[in-house]
Amino acid sequence: MSKKDVNSRIEVKEKKKKSQRRKIIFFIFVPLIILIGAVSAYVINLVNEAEQVVSNSYESDGRDKSELRAQEVDPTEDHVSVLFIGVDSSEHREENGESVLSDALILATLNKNDNSVKMLSIPRDSYVYVPEVGYEDKITHAHAFGGVQATIETVESFLDIPVDYFVKLNFNAFVDVIDAIGGVEMDVPFEFTESNSDDQSDSIHLYPGEQNLDGEDALALARTRKIDNDIERGKRQQEIMKAVISKATSVNSVFKLDDAIQGVGNNMTTNLSFDEMKAFLSYGTSGSIDMDTLNLDGSDMRLNNTYYYSLDEQQLAETKQILQTHLDVAEDNTVTAESEETTEAPETEQTTEAPLQ
Secondary structure: OOHHHHHHHHHHHHHHHHHHHHHHHHHHHHHHHHHHHHHHHHHHHHHHHHHHHHHHHEOOOOOOOOOOOOOOOOOOOOOEEEEEEEEOOOHHHHHOOOOOOEEEEEEEEEEOOOOEEEEEEEOOOEEEEEOOOOEEEEOOHHHHHHHHHHHHHHHHHHHOOOOOEEEEEEHHHHHHHHHHOOOEEEEEOOOEEEOOOOOOOOOEEEOOEEEEEOHHHHHHHHHOOOOOOHHHHHHHHHHHHHHHHHHHOOHHHHHHHHHHHHHHHHHEEEOOOHHHHHHOHHHHHOOOOEEEEEEOOEEEEEEOOEEEEEEOHHHHHHHHHHHHHHHOOOOOOOOOHHHHOOOEOOHHHHHHHHHHO
16 A cells, blocks of 8 residues: 555544544533523523512511611621521411411521621520510510511610511421422431421421421421420521521522522512622632521520520620621620610510410
8 A cells, every 4th residue: 555545544534533523522512502501591580580589578677777787788798697587477377367476586697708607596485675565575476566677676685786687488488498499408306296387287297317308397397396495496497597508509409499489489578689688699609608506595484374485694695795796796786775674564464465475
């Protein structure tokens, strides 16, 4: 075979290899480009949908800023706090004219400098001063007395911490969001039965161990007070919240967020604008987020045959200091003179409010 023929064959082989490489590149990158385009379109649609939901859910708390702030805060630059209020409202309870209590209260402080979040669970039966009525009562009653505003004022009063924003969610939002992301992995500590979101008694039955919980199961775990106490209940709620955040921000959940946003829909109210809410994305996208959970120690107490949770004053003072330092707010935060009053409710008022227990 001549040298010319050899070179010709080599050229043919090289052309075939280049053609094969082009095909490989085509079959790899074209689907990738299509996928990126689809994801981009999905993300744009998701953002637009989220903006609409937040816009529809907006509700003012009646203040320009917290009285414990010298000026308004900007979550893109400042350390801020968010009070999450879980309420036990449902169509069943509303139809029966029952008072809407706050079933779960978690105060989150967010520090921009170190990309950290501290979550304090506040026991629902905590015996604290409620400015709305001018006497001490269970903190869960504050919402029944005066809604979100009364709850915020009560939290600020006993913690000396500014509450900049609130997010109020009912049972339906909790259930729908967890179902939308495919449930959450939780370690159920004990066997128990609990009512579901429609108050059907003992309709949820869980056994101990690691398992994936759907929305109703997770709600039962978050709500139950049959086995342990309010402190352990608060810890379970914090763990569920962390599990939801972790699952919702995972790659596998990206295409499930649409349903999660729909799940929140009409079941949430907040004084956060969409732009302010977007400012919190930096905590999840700028590397590892440092999330710390706090709880309030205390002891059981009975007054006029009503159960209360009496907070440990020393531990409460330490918790205040931790949160104030995390928010970098002045240590001499003071509340209004009205908030500092600690007049107990007259016996007739206690009797009147007894059904709120």
